[in-house]
Amino acid sequence: MSPATKKVSANIKNEKALKIFCDIRKCVACKTCELACAVEHSKDKELLKAIKETPLPKKRRHVSDSFGKTLSVGCQHCKEAACVAACMSGALYKDKDGTTKQDKDKCVGCWMCIMVCPFGAIDRRIEEHVAVKCDLCPDRDDYACVAACPTGALFAGTIDEFEKRIREKR
């Protein structure tokens, strides 16, 4: 394929790729990642069917505007996660692989995690009275938001890989 039609970084999961980064130089705030995230967390996994589901599926990522730059933000899977520390029921926990996971059945909906998350990456699922956050697309080999990003702003990998990529593409 020529560069004109080369697909931008559809990241396949590997053990190292635990985090999703956003290159703020490339994010154009199209919100395609938001749609893709909600669709991925729907029953049908198809946009036109997903928007008719009840309850509506919920996105775990949002495009925000900070200091005049747009960027797409989701759970950062922090090393020392404030949400895990604040979770009184033990629903949120750090997994062996370093990701921040949630046991939905344990969540009591106290919303403390939402209060403490510095990225605003956790949301409420009112219908079920539980918190929802990025689960790194357990049903896919890649990440829905990264695969959907039309400009290649979203990137899945380690911090080092992301830094390298930023330096290369400068």
Place this chain on the structure above:
Amino acid sequence: MAYKKSRGGKVNIQLQEIARDCGIDTVWDREDAQTPHCGFGESGLCCKNCNLGPCRIDPFGEGAQVGSCGADADVISARNLARHTAAGSACHSDHGREITRTLKLVGEGKAQGYEIKDEAKLRSVARELGIDETNKSKEELAVLVAEEIFKDYGRQEGDIRFLKRAPKKQQDTWRDLRITPVGIDRPVVEMLTRTNMGVDNDYKNILLGAMKVSLSDGWGGSMAATELTDILFGSPKALRAKVNLGVLKEDEVNIIIHGHVPLLSDVIVTAAQDPQLIELAKKEGAKGITVAGICCTANEVLVRRGVPVAGNFLQQELAITTGAVEAMVVDLQCVMPSLTKVAACFHTKLISTIPKAKFPGMEHIEFEEERALEIAKEIVKKAVLNFKNRDKARVNIPKESMDLVAGFTAENVYYYLGGRYRATYRPLNDAIISGRLRGVAGVVGCDNPKQMSGGSHIEMVKELIKHDVLVVQTGCAALACAKEGLLVPEAAFKYAGKGLQEVCSAVGIPPVLHMGSCVDNTRILIACCNMVREGGIGNSLDELPVAGAAPEWYSEKAIAIGWYVVASGVLVVFGTPLPVMGSANVGKFITEDVEQLVGGKWAFEVDPVKAAHIMIDHINKKRTALKLKPMMYETGKETKSQTKKEGELVSSNKKG
């Protein structure tokens, strides 16, 4: 989206591999790179009509539910759809205008290389337009007819004249809903106005407007295009020809004509028969000159002159990758901007001809009616002289080509059905009444790399004819089925149900009738009017046991066609949905409520076999409403894939 996707048949795959080896991207690669497509666009929830935005609505209900101006999902998606419809109508109507202009120039004796080939049709159209045709030469009449049609284009009051061809009920419905188009150009302008920020903010009213602008196409611009093209180049008659890239010749100069308006292509076909140019070709080492078409220009010269068809829309790039095309001459519509990149890897000369449609990297030889033949000869000469640049080692012409029969029209079907001396639609209506035929379906439109690259048409049409539905086709859909061998009389015995087989063998027609190009969908409208006039299967278009489909639509023109068929009272099934489904209200209006208003409605189904059954169920419903006899050969043809509803109908038929 989860549905079957394919890159087309053997020929396509073979040439795509060659393209890949040369490092050329084709439409399939580009579409892959665009997948997933933008969800806001797909659901119709993105508005960029003004600079308060661009705005988009979050279909999951969390983010913004209205644009900056306050327009909600209903207004935004309806406005977008209406603009698409206006653009589609504009394309067809502008095509008609070009033809009208040429007809006038021919009448005035200013055009070169044309003659009025169907005087009888000229006289009948003149009478219809209220022109006294007695004692007038065909040239005088051509000018008068063209002027009358021009009046319809610019009309500011009163109806466009061809609307009178519709059954009275349709005309009354349109008048009551106030969607009778005034003029052909005016509704397009009106729609651009209405969809401007702050004008029309009632989604239902906008969608009614969309129907109005589509009617100005179907019963106006497109119809003018069909009628006047027939007058100018002759009305089609059934003829045999060949289709697919195998029609290109290894030892001849190959010229591809591509686009939609046949004004220049027809003259190029004439020029390619010029003895001097053939002599020149021989001097250059070729055995002769072959002209083959792509897209609707292909259909126009196919149905009138039997010119072979190289392929449909998606094959335009592949035609060049055969390495055997000396020149591709394009006019307008459906011409991919990528052609120049593909041609850069081969010796093929690309020539654009219309001032409204230019391509960086193409040679532009402007088409003028006054010098049409000279220009055509110049183009053919360029192609001939390019033959020596062909790299014989890189020639890969596929072997596949298929026979087809094309050239059916609403008028000549009288003769094919009734014979030369008692021209009539009676046998068709009788076959439907007696249950030998279930009904008639139009399967038209584009081929789309997002889907099965033409495969949907084949599956849908096979399913329809298996259930005794006579199929009429136009455009790239017809070419897709032609390549599969569905457009020959023999296909009836291979694929058709018993009832349709009987009709085909009695009358001697294929089970699938090729009616021409995209603007020739108006022939299908007229054929439906003729069926109503013949009587016995409904007093208006919405009562007829008929349905339409464009399973792989891609163009805005398809939206316009779909709308005018819906507004004329007929069910239309599209593959992928119109980009409005982000609004539940608009979705419901076009797929349900609109049927109460105009009799037709939209349905969306990507699976071609399921879509065929939506049409079959609809036709059955109409048959029941008309109290027609049960189908003659229903039970023997049952398959597992049949829907429950139809199963019920079968059993009730048995009881009856």
